[in-house]
Amino acid sequence: MSIAVATEIDLNSQLVLDNEAVSTLFLDARTANSWSDEEISDETLQAIYELTKMGPTAFNSQPLRLTWLRSAESRERLVPHLMDGNKEKTRTAPMVAILSFTNEWHSLMPTTAPHMAGSLMEMFEGDLAGRNAMGSNNAHLQAGYFIMAARAAGLTVGPMTGINPAGIDAEFNADSSHSVIMVVNLGKPGVPSDRDRLHRLDFDLATVTL
Ligand SMILES: Cc1cc2nc3c(=O)[nH]c(=O)nc-3n(C[C@H](O)[C@H](O)[C@H](O)COP(=O)(O)O)c2cc1C
Known part of the structure; x- marks a missing residue:
């Protein structure tokens, strides 16, 4: 299973946890x-x-x-x-x-x-x-x-x-x-949530690199 996120980067290549762990903790957890x-x-x-x-x-x-x-x-x-x-x-x-x-x-x-x-x-x-x-x-x-x-x-x-x-x-x-x-x-x-995921803020909006 690959991680699908609205991002311009390949998230998988940046993480040390396996996909299942990342999904359980963050991406699929509701x-x-x-x-x-x-x-x-x-x-x-x-x-x-x-x-x-x-x-x-x-x-x-x-x-x-x-x-x-x-x-x-x-x-x-x-x-x-x-x-x-x-x-x-x-x-x-x-x-x-x-x-x-x-x-x-x-x-x-x-x-x-x-x-x-x-x-x-x-x-x-x-x-x-x-x-x-x-x-x-x-x-x-x-x-x-x-x-x-x-x-x-x-x-x-x-x-x-x-x-x-x-x-x-x-x-x-x-x-x-x-x-x-x-x-x-x-x-x-x-019963899984029937609500759509609410929008998460993009990297460029929420962060700045100095
Ligand atoms: C500190 C905190 C307080 C919250 N308080 C309530 C609450 O009182 N009632 C409620 O229905 N949801 C509450 N929530 C749920 C949030 O609305 C929900 O986690 C957020 O919209 C993200 O939803 P998702 O995990 O399904 O994406 C709370 C969440 C957090 C983290």
Whole structure:
């Protein structure tokens, strides 16, 4: 199978991954709204995390925290805090992940970045705004790794920010340093998307070489 993309270059000749991997991760992967009924095992969830955690973060801070919602009861606690258009697909997805960041990421620096833990902890200890900004930014990066890791495990995903963050934090993150950034539905592929791919911006529009 060769890769068909609207590009003037031969994409295949520039990549080190095989075509199937590139299709699974990027070219054929679509945002999902329906899934098969197949359960997602705990081993698959752990595999997704094992890949996600390897993506780079500033100071190796790794602020992403995940809450897996497997039970119907936990799902029903989440649904009222989603935009209407996101409710049914979240009820029917085999697995739902709440992605949050912790603003206490700096307290793990002795483990995650021992060579600079002292100076970083001193710098960020009294700077909650700085910790929130770093935590949110780097958790969003990790959310991207999470999406690609789930695809690498053969799942299709539906990321959503059509959520009420305050409601989700009150329900799932109360009395913690965690703040939700995104909800992601996951499962084995169901009915393929019947929506045309939306336009992706061309290289010349989105990039400049100096
Ligand atoms: C961070 C993020 C938030 C999104 N939020 C929603 C959402 O709340 N509801 C929804 O239906 N789709 C949501 N989407 C899906 C996007 O619209 C979709 O990924 C994009 O149009 C590309 O679609 P494709 O993967 O099928 O090409 C979100 C996607 C991302 C990455």
